[in-house]
Amino acid sequence: MSLQSATLRPPLVDGPQVSIRLLGAFAMNVDSAPVELPAGVQRLVALLALRGRTGRSRLAGLLWPDTEERRALASLRTGIWRVNQAAPGLVVSAHGTIELGLTPAVDVQQLIDHSRALLRGAPDDDAPADPGDGELLPDWDDAWLDAERERLHQLRLHVLEATARLLADHGRFGLALEFALAALRADELRESAHRAVIEIHLAEGNIVEARRAYDACSRTMRDELGIDPSPSLVALVRPGGHAPLHVVTAST
Template sequence: MTKVAASAELPLQLRLRLFGYPDVRFDDAALALRERRVLALIIYIAMAKGPVSREAVSALLWPEADSETSRARLRRLIYKIRQAAGIDVVESDRVNIRLSDRVAVDCDVVVFEDLLTQHRFTEAEMVYSADFLEGFHLDDASELEEWIFFRREALKGRLVHALERLIQTAFDERRYPDAVIFARRLVECDPLNEAAHRQLIRASAEGGDLVSARRHYQFCADLLKRSLGIAPSKETRALLDLHAVAAPPSVVPVSPVRYVAVDGLHVAYRTVGEGPLDILLVPGFVSHVERVFEDEHCRRWIERVAKAGRVILFDRRGVGLSDRAEACPTPEAVARDMGAVLDAARSRRAIIVGASEGGPGSIFFAARCASRVHRLILWGAMAKGCRSPDYPFALERQQFDLWLARITKEWGGPVDLSIFAPSVRDDPLVQRWWASLLRAASSPGSMRTVLSALRDVDVRALLPEISVPTTVMHRKGDRAVRVEAAAYMAERIPGARHLLQEGDDHWFWIGDQEPLICEIEAAATS
């Protein structure tokens, strides 16, 4: 491109198209420099939306070089950009670099995220033309490649979330052709996601196109057989019967997914059953109010509990069908989600079942909103995320960060199933469901935000303030949360019952379901 002689009054327009292979233009003229590190530098600092350290950028672009060499290369790169643009596009001091205030950025990724924030999902879906920086690589810059991967997965996760919202709305409004279009895009995002195929089969069938429904079922069956060596689940097979298209059969009424506004975000919830007392299930670090029914163990547990009372399921902010949260979801924020969901479901008082990472939010809610809690039941929960001298039975902060890096790197597969549910770790149906749930519920980048909140959580000071009847339950061989965490809480919550159970599974719906179900049934009848 020719140099741009920008005046002091007029900003330089930087146009970034990052969905697909990157296209970088200054004042509508293509950047003459096509060197990948030039593109990477401009993209990285533009996406940062503020100053970034020179040291961090140098390490990102030249990880194998020593600090003096990488700093010199960075200076040359900044000079090349200035020569091409005609002004100081990148400003720097001895510590940081940033885009100049004279540069106005027009970026499709920013437009996409802004549209999602405004819940303009149809427009956002149209902006997402391809995956983030598709086809763009720097093979000798592993940290940059990792940054691109996590950003790409986070954006794809937000697209999946938007598509699921669009599909649900299309079904609610009986716009089946639109549901087909959005479901087809969802399948393209994750071809091995059987639930996405079910949405497409259902949309075709309910729209009256049984030929397309059967054709896509066969395509799904062939793909699963070829790629995973498995057959479609019984829920998918049931969709071929037009009368069973709406959903897998359930012995109790299940409400549609609904949303309630909290702190400018929308939290998804639904109810199961119609009992006289409400049971609010506060999930662990990942959840999805639709996908939970796809695992027979989980569905059976929910339907059994729904005979004792109305079960209220919800996805905390940041996961599942709820809006993604920019900030870490603190226990106080989760408690606000809980209160809003109870209000929306017109529930004055409920049994609170806080499972695993749902424990801290449940503890906060029970301590601060005791009048709305009939009984608090904590299962496999903890009051603190990381180890300290007075709390020695959790991971060190460094250990937690290493686990977090590993789980985000392996996201999308059946991550840590041997820890969460060792008794079914070799079950291919559970493996497939767990991997699919993770992909649907979050992206690696978003999950890193959610789990960072768990690492820093500490609600121990609230334990003595809990005045509601409380039961603390834990399995003796739990590999995810040590059994000492349960004893710690039970000793400090006034009058709490401490019930240890046999088994190694962390998930309450795997293994012996009876003890927790019996405790809920007893609370519902007390």
């Protein structure tokens, strides 16, 4: 499933149907029609879509960090008004907190839900896809996005590794290796990604390839971190120490 290209289908609710795209450039549709919003207002919608209910003062401080609180709160009120002009009821304010109403379809949340299902071992289609084919708002440099990007990055790595092991467990070694190598490209210092590559080679009976993958891991970790691979990883490539490939599922 590739959510960057998937059509967002909001559930049927009272009021306009809203979809919000955050992977790649920001986009918002209301009743299937694109809506143009000023940059500051886009950030208000994006932050609420990613973090959910947020205190009014906290929200104003995140969006306008270099502005005094009174002016930031005034900008927030203007932003809320502009959003609700485009999609009445989309931003809801009550008891000092602000959140999105109308249950919009948000591509990032769909990506997270799909990834969690995979990590729980839920069956996927016959052509699994890399969940990281869209970057979170790559042209924005807001500090509050750092944690959200890291969250998606870690989720992607876990999905890639889990998918690789599931594919290998079903004998689909070529595709499994593609997913394991994608995890390795995303973070070459991640030992679990190196482990996935080595385990797949061993499961396929390619002992020499497994040893080469281990040597590459060892060099990288020593050069970059000054440490050796863990004893459990070393045991994989020792004579007689080949561990059986096993499916690993996790929850995030």
